[in-house]
Amino acid sequence: MTDRLTVDVSLDQGRAYSILIGRGLLDEAGVRIASLGARAAVIVSDSNVAALYADRLRTSLEAAGLRSGLVTVAPGEASKSYATYAEVCDGLLAHKVERGDIVVALGGGVVGDLAGFAAATLRRGVRFVQAPTSLLAQVDSSVGGKTGINSPLGKNLIGAFHQPRLVLADTATLDTLSEREMRAGYAEVAKYGLIGDAAFFDWCEAHWAGIFSGGPERDEAVAICCRSKAGVVVRDEREDGERALLNLGHTFGHALERLTGYDSDRLVHGEGVAIGLALAFRFSARLGLCPGQDAGRVANHLALAGLPTSLAAVPGGCGDADALLDAMAQDKKVRDGALTFILARGIGQSFIAPGIDAAEVRAFLTDELLAG
Amino acid sequence: MTDRLTVDVSLDQGRAYSILIGRGLLDEAGVRIASLGARAAVIVSDSNVAALYADRLRTSLEAAGLRSGLVTVAPGEASKSYATYAEVCDGLLAHKVERGDIVVALGGGVVGDLAGFAAATLRRGVRFVQAPTSLLAQVDSSVGGKTGINSPLGKNLIGAFHQPRLVLADTATLDTLSEREMRAGYAEVAKYGLIGDAAFFDWCEAHWAGIFSGGPERDEAVAICCRSKAGVVVRDEREDGERALLNLGHTFGHALERLTGYDSDRLVHGEGVAIGLALAFRFSARLGLCPGQDAGRVANHLALAGLPTSLAAVPGGCGDADALLDAMAQDKKVRDGALTFILARGIGQSFIAPGIDAAEVRAFLTDELLAG
Ligand SMILES: NC(=O)c1ccc[n+]([C@@H]2O[C@H](COP(=O)([O-])OP(=O)(O)OC[C@H]3O[C@@H](n4cnc5c(N)ncnc54)[C@H](O)[C@@H]3O)[C@@H](O)[C@H]2O)c1
Ligand SMILES: NC(=O)c1ccc[n+]([C@@H]2O[C@H](COP(=O)([O-])OP(=O)(O)OC[C@H]3O[C@@H](n4cnc5c(N)ncnc54)[C@H](O)[C@@H]3O)[C@@H](O)[C@H]2O)c1
Ligand SMILES: [Zn+2]
Ligand SMILES: [Zn+2]
Secondary structure (H helix, E strand, C coil), X not given: CCCCEEEEECCCCCCCEEEEEECCHHHHHHHHHHCCCCCEEEEEEEHHHHHHHHHHHHHHHHHCCCEEEEEEECCXXXXXXXXXXXXXXXXXXXCCCCCCCEEEEEECHXXXXXXXXXXXXXXXXXXXXXXXXXXXXXXXXXXXXXXXXXECCEEEEEEEECCCCEEEEEHHHHHHCCHHHHHHHHHHHHHHHHHHCHHHHHHHHHHHHHHHHCCHHHHHHHHXXXXXXXXXXXXXXXXXXXXXXXXXXXXXXXXXXXXXXXXXXXXXHHHHHHHHHHHHHHHHHHCCCCCHHHHHHHHHHHHHCCCCCCHHHCCCCCCCHHHHHHHHHCCCCCECCEEEEEEECCCCCEEEEEXXXXXXXHHHHHHHHHHC | CCCCEEEEECCCCCCCEEEEEECCHHHHHHHHHHCCCCCEEEEEXXXXXXXXXXXXXXXXXXXXXXXXXEEEECCCHXXXXXXXXXXXXXXXXXXXXXXXXEEEEEECHHHHHHHHHHHHHECCCCEEEEEECCHHHHHHHCCCCEEEEEEXXXXXXXXXXXXXXXXXXXXXXXXXXXXXXXXXXXXXXXXXXXXXXXXXXXXXXXXXXXXXXXXXXXXXXXXXXXXXXXXXXXXXXXXXXXXXXXXXXXXXXXXXHHHCCCCCCCCCHHHHHHHHHHHHHHHHHHCCCCCHHXXXXXXXXHHHCCCXXXXXXXXXXXXXXXXXXXXXXXXXXXXXXXXXXXXXXCCCCEEEEEEECHHHHHHHHHHHXXXX
C-alpha cells in the first residue's frame, strides 16, 4: 500500500482514528478495514455513488477476506429521514451485521450522516468507516462523529455522536462529482479559512482551480481542512464551545435549506452555506465588527468559484425576513429565544456571538432582500 | 421530602445517578427533577398510565417551576416501533425540548425504552429521568441505560446506551397495575434470585405475597433488585461480559415473544421470561449442569405466583422446535451461528454458556413440546 496523507483524530478512550487522503484509496479499503479486525463489512451508499464505486469497494473488501454487502438508498437530502433510517437499519440487519462487524458509509454527507446514525444505533452501536465521495464529505461531514437525520421540525435534530474508526477519502472519486456539488463542497473548504486560518483563505484564492481540476492542491486542501476540523473536534467533541465555530454560515444556510423544502433541485447544503458565509460577513460588517472589505472579499471569492452569495440567488425565493427569522429560530443554536450566531472580526477571525437581537437580524435581512 | 430507599448507580464520568424507591414519590418528582438544573421537563407516557398519573406528575413539575409537557403513545409493545419513535421525537421537538431540558419516561418498560431512546437521539442526546410505573420497569428496565425499539427483524435491535439522570420508582403506582402485569414483573424479580442470590430467592418464596399486596416487602424487593442490577451495570455497562447474565430466561423468552407476534394479548414480556426461566433451568438440568430439584423448585414457585412455565402455556401455541430455534438464532446473543445461553448450576448460580449446540437445543425443545 502507498503512503498516504494522514490526519490523526486523537480522541481518548480508544476512539482515536486516522483520516487517509489520496487518489485510489478505495482499492486499499479492504486491507485497511480488515486490519480493524472485522469479519463482515456492509456498505451503505446512494444509488448514484453505488453505481460508480460499490463494485470496486466490494471487490477490495472481499479480496481482504471480508464478507461484504450493500444497502442502497435514493440520492439526496430527503433520504436523511426517519423512513430511510428504518430501511437502512433493517437492510443492515438483513445482511446479518453483528456487533463485531463494520458499516461502511460510501457516499456524500447524506450517506455518511445516515449510515453513521444507523451504525450508532444498530444493536446499540456497531463500528463504522467513512468512505466519503463528495468534497463536502471529505473535508467536513465524514470527520468528527456527528451523525443523524432530519425531522419534519428541522434539520439534523435526530442523531448521535458516533466516531468512525477510519476515514478513507479517495480524492479520485471527486472526478465524477458534478460541478455543482464540487462548488457546494468548496464552500466548506473556504469556510475553514474564514473561521480561523486567514493564510489558508489566501491560499484558496490562489489555488482553488487546482482543487476543482484534481491537481495535488486537491489532496492538500482536503488534508488541511481535515486537520483543522480534527483539532476542533478533539478539543470540543460535544460542541460545548469552540466546535460551534464550524457552524459559520450555517444558521443562515440551514434556514434557507428549510425554506426551500430541502429540495436539492433548488438549493444544496453547500450553496446554503455559501450564501450563509457571505451573509455572516456582511452582518458582521453591519454590526461594525468586521471591515466591510473583508465581507466583500469573501463574497467575491465565493462568486468567482461559482457559488451564490445573496438571498436573491435562491431559486424560487426564500420568503420574507420574518419567514427567515422563524426558520432560524427553529434551529438548534437557539437558546432561551435569543439567537446565537457565528460572526467574524475579519477573515480567519470568527467567534461565537450569543444573544443577538432578533430585531437587528430582521432589519439586516430586510435590507438584504431589498438589495436583491 | 421524606427519606427514601436509595440505590446508587456509581458510574464514572459524571454519569452516576440515584434510584429512589417508595410510595408517593411522584409528588416529589418536581423538586427532585428541578434540582438537576433543568428549565423544562416533558413527559412521555402511554395512554393508560397518562390517564392515571400524568396530571399529578405535571402538577409536581410545574409547582417546582419547571415548564412541563406531555407526549402520549398507545400502550403495548407495538409502540416500540420506528413509527412511534419518530412520533415521540417530533412530539418532544414540538414541545420545544432543548439541549438542557429533560425527558421524563412515565410508564412501564415500553415507555422507558422508547422515551429513553428518543432522549438519547434527540438533538444528539438530552437528559432523561425514569419514572417507572410497572413492577418490571421498577426492578429492571428503568435501570442501566439500555434504551431502544424493535425492528421487524427482532426485538431491541435498534437503540442506544443512555443512562438516566435519576430513577423515581413510586411503588404506590403499582396499586393500579393489573394482576397479570404484576405477575409478569414478578418473573424479573425472581430472576435476580436465580441469577446470583439464592438467599433472595428463598426470601421471595416466603414473601412474594407481600410484594403483590403492596406491603413493605414490595419496596424492599424493588430495592434489592435495583441494587443487584446496579452492581452488574457498574461492572459491565456495555454487556461485554457479566451483564449478559441478566438475560437469564430471555433467549427463550424473546423467541416466544417473536413467535407470538409481540401480541401482548397472547404473551407479555414477563410471561415469556417466566417460561424462559423454567426452560433455562430444565435445559441446564438436562445437560447435567444443575440438580433436577432446583429446576422443579423454580417452576413451582413461578407457577404458584400465577406465571406460565411451559411452552404448552403459550396461548395459540408457539410453533415447532425449528420455528423456536430460528427465532432464537435471530436473537442478538448469537455469535458465529453458535448459540449462547445463560444456564445455571443451581439456584443463584447462573453462568454464560457460549457455543451451545443447536441440535442439543432442538432435542430439548422437541421433548418440551411433547411433554405439553
Ligand atoms: N456530520 C457532519 O458533521 C456534517 C457536516 C456537514 C454537512 N453534513 C451533511 O452533509 C449533507 C450534504 O452532503 P453532500 O453535499 O455530500 O450531499 P450528498 O451526500 O447528497 O451528495 C451530493 C450528490 O453528489 C452525489 N455524489 C456523491 N459523491 C459522488 C461522486 N464521487 N461521484 C458522483 N456523484 C457523487 C450524490 O449521489 C448526491 O447526489 C447534508 O445532509 C449535511 O447536513 C454533515
Ligand atoms: N431496557 C431494559 O434494560 C429492559 C429490561 C427489561 C425489559 N425491557 C423492556 O420492557 C418492556 C416491558 O415492560 P413492561 O412489562 O413494563 O410493559 P409495558 O410498558 O407495556 O407496561 C405493561 C402494561 O401496564 C400498563 N401500566 C404500566 N404501569 C401501570 C400502572 N401503574 N397502572 C396501570 N397500568 C400500568 C401499561 O400501560 C401497559 O399496558 C419490554 O419492551 C422489554 O423489552 C427493557
Ligand atoms: Zn456544512
Ligand atoms: Zn426482561
